[in-house]
Amino acid sequence: MVDRVIVDSHLHPHDAAALRAYGEPYLRCAEIYQNVQVSHFNGDGRRPIPIQETARLLREAGATMGIVVNMGGTPLVPHELPNEALVEAVGEDRDILKVFAGVNPRKGKEAVRDLRYAFEKLGCIGVKIHPPYQEVFPNNRELMYPLYQVMVEHSAPVLFHTGNTILAGTKLKYGHPMDLDEVAVDFPDLKIIMAHWSWPWIDDALAVMSRHAHVYADVSGHLPKYLPAVIWHHMQRADLRKRFFFATDYPFIRTGELVKLYDQFEQWHCPMCNRVETWKPGVKEAFLGQNFLDMVNLGRKADQIHGVPATASRSPALKVT
Secondary structure, eight states: OOHHHHHHHHOOOOHHHHHHHHHHHHHHHHTTTTTTSSSSTTTTTTBBBOOHHHHHHHEEETOOOOEEOOOOOTTSSOOOOHHHHHHHHGGGGGGEEEEEEEEOOOGGGHHHHHHHHHHHTOOEHHHHHHOHHTTOOOOOOTTTTTHHHHHTTTTTTTOOOOOOOOOOOOOGGGOOHHHHHHHHHHOOOOEEEEEGGGTOOHHHHHHHHHOOOOOOEEOOOOOGGGGOOOHHHHHHHHTTTSEEOOOOOOOOSOHHHHHHHHOOEEEETTTTEEEEEOTTTTTHHHHIIHHHHHTOOOOOOOGGGGGGOOOOOOOOOOOOO
């Protein structure tokens, strides 16, 4: 029997360094969810969770890999979590934990240098951007496009928070997925991931995905039974089924708990079709992990690769400096 592939593609660091850096907006959000049964807060959202504990839970869940995402600087708090600190905290658990770097777009050329360093020296394999938290539109050509060029040069995907957020002080206008349509047009070689499938703007996210084969989505932060059936319906489509990723939004949801819920989730009623639907063969299994590994070109050898080597872009849409 071949072990199945499980990749949790959206984990937040919740150790002491991360809590200091992310500040009150993040801490208040954690407190809202601290008593949720499937979370890992144990009743205290302000309790630091060592990275080693996160890695242990992943292994207990039978996961192949987990992606720890950093959040770059924001006008909302005065501190940032250096990518070096997060990579160092991962330490010997880098066999199972990979890092998506954070970046502060307002640093201009320094942000470009930070991103190159994260890829070339730290082994980060992608980038996390939280537009509402960082107060930046993804299609801001001055602040964001130079960063996308670096990502394309290094074949590194970018994960955007899209949709709703309850982070204190944030503005939802920055999180609408339609802004990513322009980015996808201008950067056809940039792998774009929409976190949370942009709920509640699911139809808009679907439109963007349907237009662009290099746009993906995770369904982090939600339990399967509470998501609209339209998601599961479209996930069965031949043109989309390889572009959805399993993700938890840990520690808001534990990896093992969500895996169990997906194991139990076998059918749904599709209101558009007025019928009960089920997973097509192989779709759920690929969603749980292989889709993500294929997207970052790791195949089934996730334990052997710490970073993605830099490669030249095939045909970048824009040249920015």
